[in-house]
Amino acid sequence: xxxxxxxxxxxxxxxxxxxxxxxxxxxxxxxxxxxxxxxxxxxxxxxxxxxxxxxxxxxxxxxxxxxxxxxxxxxxxxxxxxxxxxxxxxxxxxxxxxxxxxxxxxxxxxxxxxxxxxxxxxxxxxxxxxxxxxxxxxxxxxxxxxxxxxxxxxxxxxxxxxxxxxxxxxxxxxxxxxxxxxxxxxxxxxxxxxxxxxxxxxxxxxxxxxxxxxxxxxxxxxxxxxxxxxxxxxxxxxxxxxxxxxxxxxxxxxxxxxxxxxxxxxxxxxxxxxxxxxxxxxxxxxxxxxxxxxxxxxxxxxxxxxxxxxxxxxxxxxxxxxxxxxxxxxxxxxxxxxxxxxxxxxxxxxxxxxxxxxxxxxxxxxxxxxxxxxxxxxxxxxxxxxxxxxxxxxxxxxxxxxxxxxxxxxxxxxxxxxxxxxxxxxxxxxxxxxxxxxxxxxxxxxxxx
Amino acid sequence: xxxxxxxxxxxxxxxxxxxxxxxxxxxxxxxxxxxxxxxxxxxxxxxxxxxxxxxxxxxxxxxxxxxxxxxxxxxxxxxxxxxxxxxxxxxxxxxxxxxxxxxxxxxxxxxxxxxxxxxxxxxxxxxxxxxxxxxxxxxxxxxxxxxxxxxxxxxxxxxxxxxxxxxxxxxxxxxxxxxxxxxxxxxxxxxxxxxxxxxxxxxxxxxxxxxxxxxxxxxxxxxxxxxxxxxxxxxxxxxxxxxxxxxxxxxxxxxxxxxxxxxxxxxxxxxxxxxxxxxxxxxxxxxxxxxxxxxxxxxxxxxxxxxxxxxxxxxxxxxxxxxxxxxxxxxxxxxxxxxxxxxxxxxxxxxxxxxxxxxxxxxxxxxxxxxxxxxxxxxxxxxxxxxxxxxxxxxxxxxxxxxxxxxxxxxxxxxxxxxxxxxxxxxxxxxxxxxxxxxxxxxxxxxxx
Numbered sequence: 001x002x003x004x005x006x007x008x009x010x011x012x013x014x015x016x017x018x019x020x021x022x023x024x025x026x027x028x029x030x031x032x033x034x035x036x037x038x039x040x041x042x043x044x045x046x047x048x049x050x051x052x053x054x055x056x057x058x059x060x061x062x063x064x065x066x067x068x069x070x071x072x073x074x075x076x077x078x079x080x081x082x083x084x085x086x087x088x089x090x091x092x093x094x095x096x097x098x099x100x101x102x103x104x105x106x107x108x109x110x111x112x113x114x115x116x117x118x119x120x121x122x123x124x125x126x127x128x129x130x131x132x133x134x135x136x137x138x139x140x141x142x143x144x145x146x147x148x149x150x151x152x153x154x155x156x157x158x159x160x161x162x163x164x165x166x167x168x169x170x171x172x173x174x175x176x177x178x179x180x181x182x183x184x185x186x187x188x189x190x191x192x193x194x195x196x197x198x199x200x201x202x203x204x205x206x207x208x209x210x211x212x213x214x215x216x217x218x219x220x221x222x223x224x225x226x227x228x229x230x231x232x233x234x235x236x237x238x239x240x241x242x243x244x245x246x247x248x249x250x251x252x253x254x255x256x257x258x259x260x261x262x263x264x265x266x267x268x269x270x271x272x273x274x275x276x277x278x279x280x281x282x283x284x285x286x287x288x289x290x291x292x293x294x295x296x297x298x299x300x301x302x303x304x305x306x307x308x309x310x311x312x313x314x315x316x317x318x319x320x321x322x323x324x325x326x327x328x329x330x331x332x333x334x335x336x337x338x339x340x341x342x343x344x345x346x347x348x349x350x351x352x353x354x355x356x357x358x359x360x361x362x363x364x365x366x367x368x369x370x371x372x373x374x375x376x377x378x379x380x381x382x383x384x385x386x387x388x389x390x391x392x393x394x395x396x397x398x399x400x401x402x403x404x405x406x407x408x409x410x411x412x413x414x415x416x417x418x419x420x421x422x423x424x425x426x427x428x429x430x431x432x433x434x435x436x437x438x439x440x441x442x443x444x445x446x447x448x449x
Numbered sequence: 450x451x452x453x454x455x456x457x458x459x460x461x462x463x464x465x466x467x468x469x470x471x472x473x474x475x476x477x478x479x480x481x482x483x484x485x486x487x488x489x490x491x492x493x494x495x496x497x498x499x500x501x502x503x504x505x506x507x508x509x510x511x512x513x514x515x516x517x518x519x520x521x522x523x524x525x526x527x528x529x530x531x532x533x534x535x536x537x538x539x540x541x542x543x544x545x546x547x548x549x550x551x552x553x554x555x556x557x558x559x560x561x562x563x564x565x566x567x568x569x570x571x572x573x574x575x576x577x578x579x580x581x582x583x584x585x586x587x588x589x590x591x592x593x594x595x596x597x598x599x600x601x602x603x604x605x606x607x608x609x610x611x612x613x614x615x616x617x618x619x620x621x622x623x624x625x626x627x628x629x630x631x632x633x634x635x636x637x638x639x640x641x642x643x644x645x646x647x648x649x650x651x652x653x654x655x656x657x658x659x660x661x662x663x664x665x666x667x668x669x670x671x672x673x674x675x676x677x678x679x680x681x682x683x684x685x686x687x688x689x690x691x692x693x694x695x696x697x698x699x700x701x702x703x704x705x706x707x708x709x710x711x712x713x714x715x716x717x718x719x720x721x722x723x724x725x726x727x728x729x730x731x732x733x734x735x736x737x738x739x740x741x742x743x744x745x746x747x748x749x750x751x752x753x754x755x756x757x758x759x760x761x762x763x764x765x766x767x768x769x770x771x772x773x774x775x776x777x778x779x780x781x782x783x784x785x786x787x788x789x790x791x792x793x794x795x796x797x798x799x800x801x802x803x804x805x806x807x808x809x810x811x812x813x814x815x816x817x818x819x820x821x822x823x824x825x826x827x828x829x830x831x832x833x834x835x836x837x838x839x840x841x842x843x844x845x846x847x848x849x850x851x852x853x854x855x856x857x858x859x860x861x862x863x864x865x866x867x868x869x870x871x872x873x874x875x876x877x878x879x880x881x882x883x884x885x886x887x888x889x890x891x892x893x894x895x896x897x898x
Contacts, residue, residue, distance in 0.1 A: 003686065020686045020852065023850075039654065039686075040606065040608075040654035040655065041606075064850035065850050066850045066851065066852045100686075100852050100853060101821055101822060101850050102850065103848070103849045104823075104848045104849060106849065125845065126648075126842060127648045127651065127842045127843065127845040127846035128845060128848075128849055130649065130651075130652035130653075131652045136653070140608075142611075143608065143610070146609070147603075147609065157489065157490075159588075159592065160592045160595070160596065161588065161592070161879055162591075162595075162879060164676060164880045164882065165614060165638075165661050165663075165676060166627075166663070166675065166676050166882050167887065168887040168889065168891070178615075178630065178631065179629070180627050180628070180629050180630075181628045181629075181630075182675075182887070183665070183667060183884050185892075187887055189614075189629065196880065199579070200879070202579075202580070203579035203580045204489060204579075204585070205488065205489035210659075211661075212614050212660075212661065214614075214615070218632060226631075227613060227614060229611050237452065237469045372550060373550065374553075393576045393888050393889065396574065396576040396577060399552070399577075400552045400553060400555065400577055400580075401471055401472075401513035401514050401515045401550050401551065401552030402515065402550055403469065403515045403549050403550060404549060404550075412611070430611060430649070431613045431645065433613065433615050435632050438613075438617040438631070439616075439617050439842050440617065440842065442631075443634075
């Protein structure tokens with residue numbers, strides 16, 4: 001018999017169907033057996049009564065066994081109806097059970113409410129804990145974030161390209177880059193597709209990529225992982241950095257609305273509230289933001305080169321209180337503090353046209369306008385003390401006519417973590433890598449805190 | 450004035466518009482100037498006459514300069530109409546030109562017909578050659594291949610996950626794996642998301658990923674690159690390996706139809722003909738394929754452990770001649786020749802239920818049914834002489850109930866190359882990496898052949 005997905009059972013009242021899935025719950029009570037079965041589409045309650053040959057198989061079933069179950073879909077007797085449960089109005093009268101695979105006893109409680117693992121154990125058993133509805137919800141939300149980024153980019157005529165992972169030199173990087181033994185030579189894992197997306201933009205005008213980036217930061221905080229999914233965009237023919245801000249704002253707006261639309265049950269399960277994005281997000285220059293913090297709190301960070309984590313939290317709190325916006329843009333950082341390609345403000349060249357989007361106290365997204373003039377770029381390369389031979393290909397792109405341009409980037413894991421209010425970025429990473437762990441703890445690694 | 454994209458000019462007859470783009474061709478003839486301008490959406494001819502102040506700017510323009518051009522859209526005089534050219538019925542009477550960026554003289558002919566670089570030079574100048582319509586067409590087709598893979602997978606309820614790039618041990622790999630210096634420990638770049646997609650499948654039933662894989666093959670052939678975009682799928686609750694074959698066939702069918710629908714002008718420009726996929730692709734066991742080759746050519750490869758490249762070409766030729774199919778499936782390889790996770794045929798356990806899809810003489814896609822029973826898997830791990838501790842997480846997934854399952858994978862670059870009839874996989878890779886090149890030739894590298 002053809003398999004019916006569990007979510008389609010409602011349309012098969014009084015018909016005989018075959019489902020395939022896992023035993024989610026098994027309760028044997030004398031000559032009756034009650035089950036919850038699950039497949040990728042949902043859950044259904046099944047009952048065996050008065051069929052000795054079926055009961056014999058049913059009595060062996062344990063949690064996580066994989067089964068093919070034949071049965072007749074009935075409306076539940078009125079007093080058994082559970083209007084809050086999925087498929088709470090129907091049940092399956094089981095007529096046949098075929099065991100497709102057995103399972104060992106679970107090493108811990110995997111039920112919705114009973115599940116309560118510390119993060120280390122959760123990660124050690126990722127292969128099993130991924131079956132938990134809460135974890136499935138997290139990665140469902142993440143896949144919607146990534147997919148709606150791509151959707152929005154395509155809608156705005158951005159061209160998708162595949163940025164490379166292996167890079168020859170580290171134009172930007174210093175110590176925090178992983179080295180690869182590349183045949184008898186050295187290569188590195190990319191820290192950012194920045195230079196590549198700028199190159200491809202010069203040919204395709206608007207480009208985006210979803211690619212891995214790697215950070216060898218020897219840090220084991222709740223925010224650090226070494227392998228990150230980076231969502232990158234770059235666009236030509238802007239009038240100013242504000243076009244980049246506006247495009248990034250529209251991108252975030254689209255992602256949030258898609259998460260809201262497609263993940264309502266996941267958000268509910270995770271008890272998550274989406275951050276509030278106003279029609280026009282409050283925007284401050286670094287200098288203005290520092291003035292605001294001083295004015296509202298008396299703490300004087302005026303003249304500092306950047307916002308520190310405390311400043312970011314304070315600024316977000318102020319903006320939230322005054323405007324109800326969870327988001328705030330900050331632009332205009334000291335030019336020499338940022339990479340060579342960031343565009344200096346023509347009227348105040350000691351500040352640049354780089355920008356960050358903060359939300360709920362943390363940076364979500366970075367970007368800004370870039371230098372598009374070849375001579376200015378070469379000058380910066382010199383001033384920044386860089387080797388132009390290490391970025392030949394990048395520089396060549398700008399030799400042959402590049403429009404005013406800019407772009408932005410953000411990490412899928414951090415956005416997942418922030419949207420869902422998770423405490424550790426590892427919860428938002430299916431197979432997190434850090435200095436102590438690649439799947440399992442590395443031998444000799446300290447126990448994670 | 451708001452920018453109008455060139456493809457929308459037709460809807461603006463006799464109106465004044467502003468376009469932004471590159472000078473594709475510039476011809477100055479006395480007091481007149483003729484241009485082709487291009488942006489991401491198309492090309493348009495522009496003319497300056499009788500406006501001395503505009504002509505003054507126009508006379509400076511050279512190929513690849515970036516401009517904002519204001520003008521009035523006119524229907525061309527009848528004898529100037531070119532029905533074969535894009536926008537061949539209209540032209541722009543230029544009223545104003547603003548130079549957005551200058552360009553140096555091009556180092557070689559970048560015109561549609563004049564472009565004729567050897568591959569080494571093309572790759573050395575990727576930042577510029579990416580602007581050529583032929584190269585843009587190749588990567589447009591590639592982006593459609595990748596995107597329609599994702600689209601079809603989502604339509605079939607496959608869940609997208611992000612497979613990791615850094616791996617702890619090399620369950621499958623030997624010499625052909627890149628080593629990463631991971632803090633004070635060793636890690637490796639993934640050769641395949643195989644084990645991860647199987648793990649995630651056990652939780653989500655149907656999963657796919659688009660991820661980089663890395664092959665340290667010290668080989669500089671036209672088919673080898675070290676960094677590949679791998680399109681991977683895995684599905685539970687199959688009845689047999691034929692369900693995997695059918696899903697892979699439907700996937701390829703969807704991709705081909707989307708390439709045909711979305712890339713007709715690119716296919717024409719590249720003079721490419723899509724391969725023919727029949728309703729039911731001819732399918733042979735390895736043994737049958739070897740018999741067929743013997744029968745039709747007299748060449749006896751019966752009993753060999755695999756098809757060699759000549760066998761693959763011969764088999765494709767035979768099938769094409771007899772059925773007109775460009776595709777052929779081969780399944781049933783010697784069990785011990787393939788990885789430990791491939792499912793052995795229960796009736797003939799010395800052959801497995803792995804399969805390959807060949808097209809036009811080359812393997813396009815690999816896959817098959819996998820072992821889902823934990824005990825059988827552990828037995829294979831032992832027989833294959835592997836260290837079970839190196840794949841703890843993978844084995845754990847199968848301890849707790851996994852349905853009969855299988856999957857497939859293919860490389861985006863190879864499919865691009867094969868669909869377009871390109872001679873070298875580097876042509877189908879935006880930033881190809883091989884043993885001699887990462888962007889530029891590596892120092893001390895031999896000149897590529």
